[in-house]
Amino acid sequence: MEISKGQIVLKWIILLFINCICVVEPIGFTGAPNSYARYTKWNACLNASISFEFKTRKLTGLLMYTDDNGTYDFFEVMLSGGAVRLRLNIVDGRDGSVEFEAGNNLNDNRWHSVKITRNRMETTLKVDNLVDTKVAFGSDFNFGHLETNSDVFFGGVPDYHFRNDLKSLALPSVIFHARFSGEIRNVIYQNCSCMPVRASMIASNALDPLVRREQCEINNPCNGSLCVSTDRGPACKYVESECIQGE
Ligand SMILES: *[C@@H]1O[C@H](CO)[C@@H](O)[C@H](O)[C@H]1NC(C)=O
Numbered sequence: 582m583e584i585s586k587g588q589i590v591l592k593w594i595i596l597l598f599i600n601c602i603c604v605v606e607p608i609g610f611t612g613a614p615n616s617y618a619r620y621t622k623w624n625a626c627l628n629a630s631i632s633f634e635f636k637t638r639k640l641t642g643l644l645m646y647t648d649d650n651g652t653y654d655f656f657e658v659m660l661s662g663g664a665v666r667l668r669l670n671i672v673d674g675r676d677g678s679v680e681f682e683a684g685n686n687l688n689d690n691r692w693h694s695v696k697i698t699r700n701r702m703e704t705t706l707k708v709d710n711l712v713d714t715k716v717a718f719g720s721d722f723n724f725g726h727l728e729t730n731s732d733v734f735f736g737g738v739p740d741y742h743f744r745n746d747l748k749s750l751a752l753p754s755v756i757f758h759a760r761f762s763g764e765i766r767n768v769i770y771q772n773c774s775c776m777p778v779r780a781s782m783i784a785s786n787a788l789d790p791l792v793r794r795e796q797c798e799i800n801n802p803c804n805g806s807l808c809v810s811t812d813r814g815p816a817c818k819y820v821e822s823e824c825i826q827g828e
Pocket residue numbers: 650651728729730748749
């Protein structure tokens with residue numbers, strides 16, 4: 582009896598210790614000119630989703646942007662006046678864009694989650710527990726072409742687009758938005774597959790040097806399950822296949 586009690590205490594001490602050395606660092610954005618983080622391509626097929634969490638004290642800033650390399654299609658997620666605003670175009674044609682908005686007072690320096698889910702012509706924006714759903718009418722619901730689509734940018738888009746390659750942006754106005762200042766973590770794609778996966782940052786510029794890599798990227802303790810950064814360290818989350826039977 583005494584031994585097992587001691588073992589339990591020891592277990593707790595070890596657990597606490599592990600938690601203390603595994604403090605999760607999110608990705609820190611300074612809001613400096615030309616600051617951004619570049620993530621792997623999102624395969625935004627007809628029923629894909631993308632989600633992330635952010636934390637900020639600022640009312641405005643570009644959260645996420647990806648497009649089809651200058652033709653028509655784009656996803657732009659802004660923090661605007663403390664609300665999340667999503668603008669997207671998936672139907673070919675300049676006037677096919679749809680706008681969503683959800684949340685308010687999100688500049689409270691607490692974590693907020695954003696999830697965009699596609700279902701053919703219908704897209705849903707979920708911010709924390711608030712949902713906005715819109716339908717894009719048109720003929721072509723494919724998001725560009727996977728081979729030529731851009732990577733996914735968080736916090737800003739690189740300046741080189743501005744200097745000599747404005748034509749390669751489907752939504753050129755994206756370069757004029759304020760850079761995001763705050764933190765972002767848990768960028769997760771449902772990448773045209775049945776299971777959600779963590780996306781990795783592949784390049785960055787002018788990020789906070791002290792807050793650059795999530796613990797889940799440095800040392801992912803989850804084998805098979807999804808690693809999710811929380812304030813107390815990395816957590817392994819069992820995820821169900823998101824595939825709808827018969828779809
Ligand atoms: C994007 O478009 C530009 C022309 O505007 C082209 O030079 C470049 O190769 C394209 N990028 C990709 C990845 O296809």
